Amino acid sequence: MDLSAVHAALSSKYYSVLASLCDDLLLQAASRGAATDDWPYAVHLLAHLFLNDLNSARFLWKSTPQEAKDARPEIAAVWRIGQCLWIRDYAGVYTIAQGFEWGPEMADFVAAFLEIYRKRIFQLLTSAYSTINVADVVHFMGMNEENATNCMFPETILLQ
Template structure:
């Protein structure tokens, strides 16, 4: 099986493409009868789905990993540990699994990139869900110590009350785009014209 496109996607850090590429390659290999289950890049496949926040598909991949692979390739088990923590919404556990991950340079690069993406997702979640939140909880959700979490959110425009150790969340400005309906404009013009005359 030709993994050239997958290798190039990993090299160019096009991680958002990996899950779909792996799915396509696995399907192609299955139809051609050439997939050797023990040689399949399961860790990359799992991490690809985790990267794009498709935990259901990651679970499906995990369930199809042969037992011998689960027992003999710790990188695959470590990749799924991140997925498990995401599945159970164990936010601190996700970061713990990321820190404990030890794999090939390609898989490690993917995990490092996912860590950055995940922190941004969690920050957006906090920003949309809270108006105030403690420093301790923020650090937990962002996988940082309290000092680093404080620096991170202050750079995003949040404020902190040292006495209560609470952040005030700066909400993202909501931009709404109004679409102008020509018929409404016509009626408004006629109405204004009517009032003036």
């Protein structure tokens, strides 16, 4: 199976195209009856999380062969991030993403995911709160108190 387009998108950091690219390639492989033993399930799963598409991520997880889940810890780690997103465990997303030893192909992608996730949470907080305490910012944004205190929240008052 030719995964060069996936590897090119990863190396070029075109993360926003990976979900549809992987979906299309996996469908093509399935239609030809090709083996998917070397399929980049962790990349594919994270690509859906990157786009905040939890339903597609859940479907992919359920359709991922158990052998692949058991053999590749990165797939399970990405799914744990997805579970945290599903139940809105904001701090858990950062804990899992930063606490796992990602391979070289995934490390930059996970960092980019955390960056876009932190931006989403920042937008959510600035639109939802007129006052917020530092502990809540620490929890939602996955940062320490010093960074949370220095974080720019326009028209939002940080309470100690």
